[in-house]
Amino acid sequence: MALVAAVRGPVRVLLRAGARLPGAALGWTERAAGGGDGARRFGSQRVLVEPDAGAGVAVMKFKNPPVNSLSLEFLTELVISLEKLENDKSFRGVILTSGACPAGGCLVALSCDYRILADNPRYCIGLNETQLGIIAPFWFKDTLENTIGHRAAERALQLGLLFPPAEALQVGLVDQVVPEEQVQSTALSAIAQWMAIPDHARQLTKAMMRKATASRLITQRDADVQNFVSFISKDSIQKSLQRYLQRLKEKKG
Template sequence: MMSLVSFAASRAARQLIHRRSLSKRYFSSYHEKILTDINPETGICKMTLNGGPANILDSEMLEAAVKAIKFAETSKEVRGIMLTSNFDGKVFCAGLNIMDLYQKSHEHVFNYWTRVQDWYLSWYGCSKPTVAAINGHAVAGGCAWTLMCDYRIMQAGTGRKIGLNETRLGLMAPFFLVDLITATLNHRPSELILLQGMLLESEDALKIGLVDDTANLDELAKKATKQLNSFMSIPPQAYSLTKLLLREKNLKKVPGIREEDAKNIADFVTSHKVQERLRKYISALKSRKEA
């Protein structure tokens, strides 16, 4: 018969193996677009965007993002989520995939947009604490992703920008992106950013409240962890119910008009004028890469 000592040692070994098995999990079957690391001691789930070189929100990244946050939402081991990039000092996320909007059928754009809607609903509607550790450019959809989080800490210094530049590409901001930024800033600064397609460096973003804090790159994860710990010190039910109460009005808009919204976006994007603007933008990007 197994002794109490042997039993305790065996149990401890099983628990250690279990903890190690939790230490790294991959939720994307799409070339590991998102690397997910759960710390079983703190309950923090670190999600690292790994869709190089710019973490573009193509269909695979959008689906991986939804799967990852839904798993974290339902996992008993996860108490808080940190979102960051695998490309330190370069790119956090460069936004939606232009190639999913250019020279594509109405049906393709419609289906792509339903994935964008799912991404928004799952991340903005996550009941657990979420903190974005922004370690590179966060442009357009990349900025939107940070606005879905409960707190934003951006890498300090010059050279990295955050903002919503859709209008500069000839695109309109979707209504839920307008909701995201106006829920974060007052109406007037939101209006200026959206209408002018503004991109801001970290200090300017901090001044207007687009980000909540800045940190040097080597301190970014530490600050994000500290903020998550602060959020996680609040009783979970009180935190989640209050968070969803604050966001409920905006979240309820999408389900009722999903098809209409996707159709309107597809109509707009596939129009000749918008396609021509996208063609010029893509051509300019190619010229820059070749220079």
């Protein structure tokens, strides 16, 4: 499938190969207003899917307030929803919509084929882990570097930069910046371009381009988890995280 990210924040266009997580079942279905033949919305507590089988596209909306944090529960529901669409041959593309995209949200956007960001200073995108006193995992780093190049990625990662729309476009982190009310229509136009290409050719090309990054993650996943747990458990790191959270509380206050 093709994946497009749309952020009101980004919209992500997603043309996607498989992934799997165990977990929860989807909670409900209902007929989608204005959908294609037999189209039914379905969803769970944190993810809403609005399919249009006639167009071969589904819009997936994140609804895990207040900031769509990537909890295990949210990610499980997300993958179940994607698998449901992927197993239905009526669908060839998915548009993911979310809000601002720091850290893990940025990685989700980078995993998509095309990224569209609303032209609103409230929305930003980037890997800001160093601002919390931690470091981005190597697979975050690899994906960012693949997208914007080594030097720009090195600077962004060291400074924990969150890019507003114009800067995100300039550095190549997103592909388009459009008025907020045009985000979804732009995503639909963009995904049509991807779906015009024969699936097998596009998918094999995508796999070829991303093989090294994916293979490195698969072979080093267990070690990466162990290293992260060891790192995040250090007293100095916990104190740094607490200071960051306190600054956020003060800013909101």
